[in-house]
Amino acid sequence: MPKAYWVVTYRWIKNPAAWEAYAKIAVPAIKDAGGRFLALGMPKKIWEAGQEQRVVLVEFDNLDAAIACHDTPQYKEALRLLGKGNVERDMRVVEGAA
Numbered sequence: 439m440p441k442a443y444w445v446v447t448y449r450w451i452k453n454p455a456a457w458e459a460y461a462k463i464a465v466p467a468i469k470d471a472g473g474r475f476l477a478l479g480m481p482k483k484i485w486e487a488g489q490e491q492r493v494v495l496v497e498f499d500n501l502d503a504a505i506a507c508h509d510t511p512q513y514k515e516a517l518r519l520l521g522k523g524n525v526e527r528d529m530r531v532v533e534g535a536a
Contacts (some may be wrong), residue, residue, distance in 0.1 A: 441497055441534040442504035444473070446527055448492040453524035460525075464516035471507035473498055504531045 451457045468475070477495035484490060498504040507513060508531075 439500040440536050441499060442501040443476075443498070443532050443534065444468075444494070444496040444504060444507075444529065445532060446494040446496075446529045447489065448494075449489075449526040449528065451492075451525050453521070456519065456521050456524035460516050460520040463519060464513060467510060467512035467516055468496055468507055470512065471498075471510055472503050473507055501531065501533055 465475075473496045475494070476497050477493060480492055481488065481490065496504075498507065
């Protein structure tokens, strides 16, 4: 089975306090579900239609684990803390190349 990855880009963070509250619960929830953070932060160089947006890349052993992590009660609580209108982000799951 190929590994799977959460690829997240933050378009904007209007409420840093809400984002910090989310992160305090989300990071341990992701790690507890087997996620490994491979990249966190702002891009160092942008090409083509790239955006100056925070990027998070998390690796999981497989697609099922990546999806299951998102659906855990602990991660759902983190999302609740993020709230509506505080952050806009693009979050997707992709499988690694075989």
